[in-house]
Amino acid sequence: MATVKKWHYGMLFLLLGYTFIFGLLGEVPQLPILGQTIRGLYFHVPMWFGMVTLFFFSFLYAIFFLRTKKTFWDRKAYAFAQVGMLYGILGLLTGMLWAKFTWGKYWSGDPKQNSAAVCLLIYSAYFLLRFSFTSHIQLQAKMNSVYSILAFFMSILLLFILPRLTDSLHPGNGGNPGFNVYDLDGSLRWIFYPAIIGWIWWGIIMANMIHRYLNLKHQLLYTYEN
Amino acid sequence: MHYFQQVKKLFLKDLSLEIKHFTALSSSLLYLFCIVFIHYLGIEIAEMSSNTGYWNVQFWLCMVLISIFIIPKYFYFSCKKRPLYYFSLVMPEIFWIAKVLYTTFILLLISFLTFLIFGILFFFPFNFFHLPYFFVVLLGGIFFFVLTFGLTSFLAFRSRHGYLMTAVLGIPLVLPVVALLFKTTLYLMHGIIHPQLIGLLMGSNVIIFFLSLLLFPYLWQQ
Numbered sequence: 001m002a003t004v005k006k007w008h009y010g011m012l013f014l015l016l017g018y019t020f021i022f023g024l025l026g027e028v029p030q031l032p033i034l035g036q037t038i039r040g041l042y043f044h045v046p047m048w049f050g051m052v053t054l055f056f057f058s059f060l061y062a063i064f065f066l067r068t069k070k071t072f073w074d075r076k077a078y079a080f081a082q083v084g085m086l087y088g089i090l091g092l093l094t095g096m097l098w099a100k101f102t103w104g105k106y107w108s109g110d111p112k113q114n115s116a117a118v119c120l121l122i123y124s125a126y127f128l129l130r131f132s133f134t135s136h137i138q139l140q141a142k143m144n145s146v147y148s149i150l151a152f153f154m155s156i157l158l159l160f161i162l163p164r165l166t167d168s169l170h171p172g173n174g175g176n177p178g179f180n181v182y183d184l185d186g187s188l189r190w191i192f193y194p195a196i197i198g199w200i201w202w203g204i205i206m207a208n209m210i211h212r213y214l215n216l217k218h219q220l221l222y223t224y225e226n
Numbered sequence: 227m228h229y230f231q232q233v234k235k236l237f238l239k240d241l242s243l244e245i246k247h248f249t250a251l252s253s254s255l256l257y258l259f260c261i262v263f264i265h266y267l268g269i270e271i272a273e274m275s276s277n278t279g280y281w282n283v284q285f286w287l288c289m290v291l292i293s294i295f296i297i298p299k300y301f302y303f304s305c306k307k308r309p310l311y312y313f314s315l316v317m318p319e320i321f322w323i324a325k326v327l328y329t330t331f332i333l334l335l336i337s338f339l340t341f342l343i344f345g346i347l348f349f350f351p352f353n354f355f356h357l358p359y360f361f362v363v364l365l366g367g368i369f370f371f372v373l374t375f376g377l378t379s380f381l382a383f384r385s386r387h388g389y390l391m392t393a394v395l396g397i398p399l400v401l402p403v404v405a406l407l408f409k410t411t412l413y414l415m416h417g418i419i420h421p422q423l424i425g426l427l428m429g430s431n432v433i434i435f436f437l438s439l440l441l442f443p444y445l446w447q448q
Contacts, residue, residue: 118402147381150377166409
Protein backbone atom coordinates (compact mmCIF):
# COMPACT_ATOMS: atom_id res chain seq x y z
CA MET A 1 0.00 0.00 0.00
CA ALA A 2 1.36 3.35 -1.02
CA THR A 3 2.16 5.75 1.80
CA VAL A 4 1.81 9.51 1.51
CA LYS A 5 4.81 11.04 -0.25
CA LYS A 6 6.93 13.55 1.71
CA TRP A 7 6.42 16.39 -0.76
CA HIS A 8 2.66 16.26 -0.11
CA TYR A 9 3.31 17.24 3.50
CA GLY A 10 5.66 20.00 2.38
CA MET A 11 3.15 21.46 -0.06
CA LEU A 12 0.37 21.23 2.53
CA PHE A 13 2.55 22.97 5.11
CA LEU A 14 3.29 25.75 2.64
CA LEU A 15 -0.31 26.19 1.44
CA LEU A 16 -2.05 26.04 4.82
CA GLY A 17 0.73 27.99 6.54
CA TYR A 18 0.37 30.70 3.90
CA THR A 19 -3.42 30.64 4.37
CA PHE A 20 -3.23 30.94 8.15
CA ILE A 21 -0.51 33.60 8.31
CA PHE A 22 -1.70 35.86 5.51
CA GLY A 23 -5.37 35.04 6.07
CA LEU A 24 -5.27 36.17 9.70
CA LEU A 25 -2.67 38.94 9.46
CA GLY A 26 -2.86 40.23 5.88
CA GLU A 27 -4.66 43.30 4.62
CA VAL A 28 -8.38 42.94 3.85
CA PRO A 29 -10.80 45.43 2.30
CA GLN A 30 -12.60 47.35 5.05
CA LEU A 31 -16.35 47.18 4.43
CA PRO A 32 -19.37 48.16 6.55
CA ILE A 33 -20.95 45.37 8.66
CA LEU A 34 -18.53 42.75 7.33
CA GLY A 35 -15.38 44.32 8.80
CA GLN A 36 -12.84 41.73 9.82
CA THR A 37 -15.31 38.83 9.40
CA ILE A 38 -14.43 38.83 5.69
CA ARG A 39 -11.51 36.62 6.73
CA GLY A 40 -14.07 33.84 7.09
CA LEU A 41 -13.77 33.51 3.32
CA TYR A 42 -10.44 31.69 3.76
CA PHE A 43 -11.73 29.21 6.34
CA HIS A 44 -15.49 28.85 5.96
CA VAL A 45 -15.93 28.66 2.18
CA PRO A 46 -13.12 26.09 1.54
CA MET A 47 -14.78 23.82 4.15
CA TRP A 48 -17.91 23.53 1.97
CA PHE A 49 -15.87 23.07 -1.21
CA GLY A 50 -13.93 20.36 0.59
CA MET A 51 -17.03 18.70 2.00
CA VAL A 52 -18.72 18.47 -1.41
CA THR A 53 -15.52 17.12 -3.01
CA LEU A 54 -15.05 14.49 -0.29
CA PHE A 55 -18.69 13.40 -0.42
CA PHE A 56 -18.38 13.14 -4.20
CA PHE A 57 -15.39 10.82 -3.82
CA SER A 58 -17.32 8.82 -1.23
CA PHE A 59 -20.19 8.48 -3.73
CA LEU A 60 -17.79 7.39 -6.49
CA TYR A 61 -16.22 4.71 -4.28
CA ALA A 62 -19.69 3.48 -3.28
CA ILE A 63 -20.42 2.94 -6.99
CA PHE A 64 -17.04 1.18 -7.38
CA PHE A 65 -18.01 -1.15 -4.55
CA LEU A 66 -21.37 -2.02 -6.10
CA ARG A 67 -19.60 -2.77 -9.40
CA THR A 68 -16.70 -4.82 -8.05
CA LYS A 69 -18.04 -6.19 -4.70
CA LYS A 70 -14.66 -5.54 -3.05
CA THR A 71 -15.00 -4.15 0.49
CA PHE A 72 -11.74 -2.25 -0.07
CA TRP A 73 -13.78 0.39 -1.95
CA ASP A 74 -16.43 0.52 0.75
CA ARG A 75 -13.82 1.27 3.41
CA LYS A 76 -12.49 4.02 1.18
CA ALA A 77 -15.99 5.50 0.80
CA TYR A 78 -16.40 5.37 4.60
CA ALA A 79 -13.08 7.15 5.18
CA PHE A 80 -13.98 9.94 2.74
CA ALA A 81 -17.43 10.35 4.29
CA GLN A 82 -15.83 10.66 7.74
CA VAL A 83 -13.55 13.50 6.70
CA GLY A 84 -16.40 15.11 4.75
CA MET A 85 -18.52 15.06 7.90
CA LEU A 86 -15.70 16.73 9.85
CA TYR A 87 -15.49 19.44 7.18
CA GLY A 88 -19.25 19.90 7.30
CA ILE A 89 -19.26 20.37 11.08
CA LEU A 90 -16.33 22.82 10.88
CA GLY A 91 -18.06 24.69 8.06
CA LEU A 92 -21.26 24.97 10.08
CA LEU A 93 -19.37 26.21 13.17
CA THR A 94 -17.34 28.81 11.26
CA GLY A 95 -20.50 29.93 9.49
CA MET A 96 -22.30 30.35 12.82
CA LEU A 97 -19.41 32.42 14.14
CA TRP A 98 -19.61 34.63 11.03
CA ALA A 99 -23.39 34.91 11.36
CA LYS A 100 -23.12 36.07 15.00
CA PHE A 101 -21.20 39.18 13.93
CA THR A 102 -23.06 39.99 10.73
CA TRP A 103 -26.63 38.71 11.13
CA GLY A 104 -26.70 39.13 14.91
CA LYS A 105 -27.52 35.55 15.87
CA TYR A 106 -25.65 32.26 15.78
CA TRP A 107 -28.67 30.53 14.26
CA SER A 108 -31.27 32.50 12.37
CA GLY A 109 -32.90 29.73 10.35
CA ASP A 110 -31.55 30.88 7.00
CA PRO A 111 -32.30 28.36 4.17
CA LYS A 112 -28.58 27.84 3.64
CA GLN A 113 -28.01 27.06 7.33
CA ASN A 114 -31.00 24.73 7.46
CA SER A 115 -29.99 22.75 4.41
CA ALA A 116 -26.42 22.39 5.66
CA ALA A 117 -27.75 21.04 8.96
CA VAL A 118 -30.05 18.57 7.16
CA CYS A 119 -27.14 17.42 4.99
CA LEU A 120 -25.16 16.62 8.15
CA LEU A 121 -28.20 14.78 9.56
CA ILE A 122 -28.38 12.60 6.42
CA TYR A 123 -24.72 11.65 6.68
CA SER A 124 -25.03 10.93 10.41
CA ALA A 125 -27.79 8.46 9.48
CA TYR A 126 -25.23 6.91 7.11
CA PHE A 127 -22.81 6.39 10.01
CA LEU A 128 -25.58 4.96 12.18
CA LEU A 129 -26.45 2.45 9.48
CA ARG A 130 -22.80 1.51 9.40
CA PHE A 131 -22.64 0.85 13.14
CA SER A 132 -25.81 -1.22 13.16
CA PHE A 133 -24.14 -4.12 11.35
CA THR A 134 -21.60 -6.12 13.30
CA SER A 135 -20.58 -9.34 11.67
CA HIS A 136 -21.55 -9.43 8.02
CA ILE A 137 -18.98 -7.21 6.27
CA GLN A 138 -20.18 -7.76 2.70
CA LEU A 139 -23.82 -7.02 3.60
CA GLN A 140 -22.82 -3.96 5.62
CA ALA A 141 -20.81 -2.63 2.69
CA LYS A 142 -23.66 -3.20 0.24
CA MET A 143 -26.30 -1.50 2.40
CA ASN A 144 -23.97 1.41 3.13
CA SER A 145 -23.14 1.94 -0.52
CA VAL A 146 -26.83 2.06 -1.42
CA TYR A 147 -27.54 4.57 1.33
CA SER A 148 -24.47 6.62 0.42
CA ILE A 149 -25.67 7.01 -3.17
CA LEU A 150 -29.11 8.14 -1.99
CA ALA A 151 -27.53 10.52 0.53
CA PHE A 152 -25.28 12.12 -2.08
CA PHE A 153 -28.19 12.84 -4.44
CA MET A 154 -30.25 14.32 -1.62
CA SER A 155 -27.36 16.49 -0.44
CA ILE A 156 -26.91 17.81 -4.00
CA LEU A 157 -30.59 18.74 -3.99
CA LEU A 158 -30.18 20.36 -0.58
CA LEU A 159 -26.98 22.30 -1.06
CA PHE A 160 -27.21 23.44 -4.66
CA ILE A 161 -30.85 23.57 -5.75
CA LEU A 162 -33.14 24.28 -2.77
CA PRO A 163 -31.40 27.42 -1.39
CA ARG A 164 -31.42 29.01 -4.85
CA LEU A 165 -35.21 28.95 -5.02
CA THR A 166 -35.78 30.83 -1.79
CA ASP A 167 -34.61 34.17 -0.43
CA SER A 168 -31.51 33.91 1.65
CA LEU A 169 -29.27 36.35 3.47
CA HIS A 170 -26.21 34.31 2.62
CA PRO A 171 -23.70 36.03 0.31
CA GLY A 172 -24.09 34.89 -3.29
CA ASN A 173 -27.78 34.00 -2.80
CA GLY A 174 -31.13 35.62 -3.39
CA GLY A 175 -29.75 38.81 -4.92
CA ASN A 176 -26.97 39.19 -2.34
CA PRO A 177 -23.55 39.71 -3.88
CA GLY A 178 -20.90 37.01 -3.63
CA PHE A 179 -17.34 37.69 -2.65
CA ASN A 180 -16.39 38.91 -6.14
CA VAL A 181 -18.02 42.27 -5.41
CA TYR A 182 -16.09 42.80 -2.16
CA ASP A 183 -12.84 41.85 -3.81
CA LEU A 184 -12.09 45.30 -5.20
CA ASP A 185 -8.34 45.08 -5.71
CA GLY A 186 -8.08 41.30 -6.19
CA SER A 187 -6.20 40.82 -2.91
CA LEU A 188 -8.71 38.30 -1.52
CA ARG A 189 -8.30 35.76 -4.26
CA TRP A 190 -4.54 35.56 -3.75
CA ILE A 191 -5.25 33.80 -0.47
CA PHE A 192 -8.67 32.31 -1.30
CA TYR A 193 -7.56 30.03 -4.15
CA PRO A 194 -4.51 28.56 -2.33
CA ALA A 195 -6.75 28.06 0.72
CA ILE A 196 -9.25 26.00 -1.32
CA ILE A 197 -6.50 23.83 -2.82
CA GLY A 198 -4.82 23.38 0.56
CA TRP A 199 -7.96 22.40 2.48
CA ILE A 200 -9.17 19.94 -0.19
CA TRP A 201 -5.72 18.38 -0.46
CA TRP A 202 -5.51 18.04 3.33
CA GLY A 203 -8.91 16.33 3.40
CA ILE A 204 -7.97 13.84 0.71
CA ILE A 205 -4.69 12.95 2.43
CA MET A 206 -6.46 12.55 5.77
CA ALA A 207 -9.13 10.32 4.21
CA ASN A 208 -6.45 8.14 2.63
CA MET A 209 -4.75 7.80 6.02
CA ILE A 210 -8.03 6.72 7.66
CA HIS A 211 -8.53 4.28 4.80
CA ARG A 212 -5.12 2.74 5.44
CA TYR A 213 -5.95 2.41 9.14
CA LEU A 214 -9.30 0.77 8.32
CA ASN A 215 -7.62 -1.66 5.92
CA LEU A 216 -5.06 -2.70 8.53
CA LYS A 217 -7.80 -3.16 11.13
CA HIS A 218 -9.79 -5.27 8.69
CA GLN A 219 -6.77 -7.44 7.91
CA LEU A 220 -6.06 -7.99 11.60
CA LEU A 221 -9.66 -8.92 12.42
CA TYR A 222 -9.85 -11.18 9.39
CA THR A 223 -6.71 -13.12 10.34
CA TYR A 224 -7.83 -13.51 13.95
CA GLU A 225 -11.27 -14.75 12.98
CA ASN A 226 -9.92 -17.44 10.71
CA MET B 227 -37.11 -4.97 50.09
CA HIS B 228 -36.58 -8.11 48.07
CA TYR B 229 -38.61 -6.71 45.14
CA PHE B 230 -36.80 -3.41 45.38
CA GLN B 231 -33.47 -5.19 44.89
CA GLN B 232 -34.80 -6.99 41.83
CA VAL B 233 -36.08 -3.78 40.26
CA LYS B 234 -32.73 -2.13 40.93
CA LYS B 235 -30.81 -5.02 39.34
CA LEU B 236 -32.99 -4.99 36.22
CA PHE B 237 -32.77 -1.21 35.92
CA LEU B 238 -28.97 -1.31 36.11
CA LYS B 239 -28.85 -4.18 33.61
CA ASP B 240 -30.82 -2.12 31.08
CA LEU B 241 -28.58 0.87 31.68
CA SER B 242 -25.39 -1.10 31.09
CA LEU B 243 -26.83 -2.68 27.94
CA GLU B 244 -27.77 0.78 26.66
CA ILE B 245 -24.21 1.99 27.14
CA LYS B 246 -22.83 -1.14 25.50
CA HIS B 247 -25.02 -0.86 22.40
CA PHE B 248 -24.85 2.88 21.95
CA THR B 249 -26.28 2.73 18.40
CA ALA B 250 -29.82 2.11 19.69
CA LEU B 251 -29.69 5.25 21.81
CA SER B 252 -27.99 7.37 19.16
CA SER B 253 -30.47 6.30 16.49
CA SER B 254 -33.35 7.43 18.68
CA LEU B 255 -31.47 10.67 19.31
CA LEU B 256 -31.11 11.24 15.55
CA TYR B 257 -34.82 10.50 15.10
CA LEU B 258 -35.67 12.97 17.84
CA PHE B 259 -33.48 15.64 16.31
CA CYS B 260 -35.02 15.14 12.86
CA ILE B 261 -38.57 15.37 14.22
CA VAL B 262 -37.71 18.56 16.09
CA PHE B 263 -36.11 19.95 12.93
CA ILE B 264 -39.21 19.21 10.83
CA HIS B 265 -41.31 21.11 13.37
CA TYR B 266 -38.78 23.95 13.35
CA LEU B 267 -39.04 24.22 9.54
CA GLY B 268 -42.83 24.09 9.85
CA ILE B 269 -42.99 26.90 12.40
CA GLU B 270 -41.02 29.16 10.04
CA ILE B 271 -43.62 28.58 7.32
CA ALA B 272 -46.48 28.94 9.80
CA GLU B 273 -45.19 32.37 10.83
CA MET B 274 -45.24 33.46 7.19
CA SER B 275 -48.85 32.37 6.68
CA SER B 276 -50.47 33.68 9.85
CA ASN B 277 -53.26 35.37 7.90
CA THR B 278 -54.44 32.23 6.07
CA GLY B 279 -53.96 29.72 8.87
CA TYR B 280 -51.22 27.13 8.93
CA TRP B 281 -53.13 23.89 8.57
CA ASN B 282 -50.87 23.01 5.61
CA VAL B 283 -47.89 22.58 7.93
CA GLN B 284 -49.92 20.42 10.28
CA PHE B 285 -51.27 18.41 7.35
CA TRP B 286 -47.78 17.56 6.08
CA LEU B 287 -46.52 16.76 9.58
CA CYS B 288 -49.48 14.38 9.92
CA MET B 289 -48.70 12.82 6.52
CA VAL B 290 -45.05 12.24 7.49
CA LEU B 291 -46.02 10.55 10.75
CA ILE B 292 -48.73 8.47 9.05
CA SER B 293 -46.39 7.32 6.29
CA ILE B 294 -43.67 6.37 8.82
CA PHE B 295 -46.28 4.23 10.50
CA ILE B 296 -47.91 2.68 7.43
CA ILE B 297 -45.27 2.25 4.72
CA PRO B 298 -43.04 -0.23 6.62
CA LYS B 299 -46.13 -2.43 6.98
CA TYR B 300 -46.14 -2.98 3.21
CA PHE B 301 -42.37 -3.21 2.74
CA TYR B 302 -40.65 -4.27 5.93
CA PHE B 303 -43.10 -6.95 7.01
CA SER B 304 -43.46 -8.27 3.47
CA CYS B 305 -39.76 -8.99 3.00
CA LYS B 306 -39.53 -11.86 5.46
CA LYS B 307 -39.98 -15.04 3.48
CA ARG B 308 -42.47 -14.68 0.69
CA PRO B 309 -40.29 -12.41 -1.51
CA LEU B 310 -37.97 -15.33 -2.16
CA TYR B 311 -40.87 -16.92 -4.00
CA TYR B 312 -41.69 -13.70 -5.88
CA PHE B 313 -38.09 -13.17 -6.85
CA SER B 314 -38.00 -16.59 -8.44
CA LEU B 315 -40.93 -15.54 -10.63
CA VAL B 316 -40.26 -11.95 -11.69
CA MET B 317 -37.42 -9.48 -12.00
CA PRO B 318 -36.76 -7.47 -8.79
CA GLU B 319 -37.52 -4.19 -10.59
CA ILE B 320 -41.00 -5.42 -11.54
CA PHE B 321 -41.66 -6.48 -7.95
CA TRP B 322 -40.47 -3.09 -6.71
CA ILE B 323 -42.65 -1.09 -9.14
CA ALA B 324 -45.75 -3.12 -8.30
CA LYS B 325 -45.13 -2.75 -4.58
CA VAL B 326 -44.56 1.00 -4.83
CA LEU B 327 -47.67 1.55 -6.96
CA TYR B 328 -49.85 -0.44 -4.58
CA THR B 329 -48.53 1.38 -1.49
CA THR B 330 -48.95 4.75 -3.20
CA PHE B 331 -52.56 3.84 -3.96
CA ILE B 332 -53.26 2.88 -0.35
CA LEU B 333 -51.53 5.95 1.03
CA LEU B 334 -53.39 8.18 -1.43
CA LEU B 335 -56.72 6.89 -0.08
CA ILE B 336 -55.55 7.51 3.46
CA SER B 337 -54.36 11.01 2.61
CA PHE B 338 -57.74 11.87 1.04
CA LEU B 339 -59.36 10.75 4.26
CA THR B 340 -56.91 12.87 6.26
CA PHE B 341 -57.65 15.83 4.01
CA LEU B 342 -61.37 15.37 4.56
CA ILE B 343 -60.98 15.20 8.33
CA PHE B 344 -58.81 18.30 8.22
CA GLY B 345 -61.53 20.04 6.20
CA ILE B 346 -64.19 19.17 8.75
CA LEU B 347 -62.10 20.06 11.81
CA PHE B 348 -60.36 23.19 10.52
CA PHE B 349 -63.34 24.62 8.53
CA PHE B 350 -61.16 25.72 5.65
CA PRO B 351 -62.91 26.45 2.34
CA PHE B 352 -61.92 23.87 -0.22
CA ASN B 353 -62.07 26.33 -3.11
CA PHE B 354 -59.72 28.66 -1.32
CA PHE B 355 -56.80 27.73 -3.54
CA HIS B 356 -56.07 25.73 -6.67
CA LEU B 357 -57.31 22.32 -5.58
CA PRO B 358 -56.10 20.30 -8.63
CA TYR B 359 -52.58 21.63 -8.14
CA PHE B 360 -52.79 20.69 -4.49
CA PHE B 361 -53.60 17.11 -5.48
CA VAL B 362 -50.64 17.04 -7.88
CA VAL B 363 -48.39 18.19 -5.02
CA LEU B 364 -49.99 15.63 -2.70
CA LEU B 365 -49.33 12.82 -5.18
CA GLY B 366 -45.73 13.97 -5.61
CA GLY B 367 -45.13 14.10 -1.89
CA ILE B 368 -46.69 10.70 -1.22
CA PHE B 369 -44.82 9.02 -4.06
CA PHE B 370 -41.56 10.36 -2.65
CA PHE B 371 -42.40 9.17 0.87
CA VAL B 372 -43.24 5.68 -0.44
CA LEU B 373 -40.01 5.43 -2.44
CA THR B 374 -37.69 6.59 0.36
CA PHE B 375 -39.37 4.74 3.20
CA GLY B 376 -39.65 1.65 1.00
CA LEU B 377 -35.94 1.65 0.25
CA THR B 378 -35.04 2.29 3.88
CA SER B 379 -37.38 -0.54 4.95
CA PHE B 380 -35.33 -2.94 2.88
CA LEU B 381 -32.12 -1.44 4.32
CA ALA B 382 -33.48 -1.70 7.86
CA PHE B 383 -34.58 -5.29 7.35
CA ARG B 384 -30.95 -6.36 7.07
CA SER B 385 -29.67 -4.28 9.98
CA ARG B 386 -29.53 -5.29 13.62
CA HIS B 387 -32.16 -2.92 14.96
CA GLY B 388 -34.75 -3.87 12.40
CA TYR B 389 -38.00 -1.97 12.18
CA LEU B 390 -36.70 1.04 14.13
CA MET B 391 -34.13 1.89 11.49
CA THR B 392 -36.76 2.51 8.78
CA ALA B 393 -37.78 5.81 10.30
CA VAL B 394 -34.28 6.74 11.47
CA LEU B 395 -32.79 6.33 8.00
CA GLY B 396 -35.80 7.64 6.12
CA ILE B 397 -36.60 10.89 7.91
CA PRO B 398 -33.35 12.74 7.12
CA LEU B 399 -33.78 11.84 3.43
CA VAL B 400 -37.38 13.05 3.44
CA LEU B 401 -36.66 16.30 5.31
CA PRO B 402 -35.69 18.47 2.29
CA VAL B 403 -38.76 17.36 0.37
CA VAL B 404 -40.98 18.09 3.37
CA ALA B 405 -39.54 21.61 3.43
CA LEU B 406 -40.33 21.86 -0.29
CA LEU B 407 -43.90 20.65 0.28
CA PHE B 408 -44.44 23.20 3.08
CA LYS B 409 -43.33 25.96 0.77
CA THR B 410 -45.32 24.80 -2.27
CA THR B 411 -48.57 24.52 -0.32
CA LEU B 412 -47.90 27.87 1.32
CA TYR B 413 -47.76 29.47 -2.14
CA LEU B 414 -50.88 27.56 -3.21
CA MET B 415 -52.79 28.80 -0.16
CA HIS B 416 -51.99 32.35 -1.19
CA GLY B 417 -53.26 31.56 -4.69
CA ILE B 418 -49.82 31.49 -6.32
CA ILE B 419 -48.70 28.58 -8.49
CA HIS B 420 -44.93 28.35 -8.22
CA PRO B 421 -43.91 26.29 -11.29
CA GLN B 422 -40.25 26.03 -10.20
CA LEU B 423 -41.10 24.46 -6.86
CA ILE B 424 -43.61 21.99 -8.36
CA GLY B 425 -41.09 21.16 -11.10
CA LEU B 426 -38.39 20.54 -8.51
CA LEU B 427 -40.72 18.26 -6.56
CA MET B 428 -41.49 16.24 -9.69
CA GLY B 429 -37.82 16.21 -10.68
CA SER B 430 -36.73 14.85 -7.31
CA ASN B 431 -39.45 12.19 -7.62
CA VAL B 432 -38.17 11.12 -11.04
CA ILE B 433 -34.54 11.03 -9.83
CA ILE B 434 -35.33 8.97 -6.74
CA PHE B 435 -37.53 6.63 -8.80
CA PHE B 436 -34.75 5.80 -11.27
CA LEU B 437 -32.21 5.57 -8.44
CA SER B 438 -34.44 3.11 -6.61
CA LEU B 439 -34.81 1.05 -9.79
CA LEU B 440 -31.02 0.92 -10.10
CA LEU B 441 -30.39 0.22 -6.41
CA PHE B 442 -33.19 -2.17 -5.54
CA PRO B 443 -31.58 -5.27 -7.16
CA TYR B 444 -28.66 -4.80 -4.75
CA LEU B 445 -31.02 -4.74 -1.77
CA TRP B 446 -32.89 -7.99 -2.18
CA GLN B 447 -30.16 -10.39 -3.25
CA GLN B 448 -28.38 -12.09 -0.36
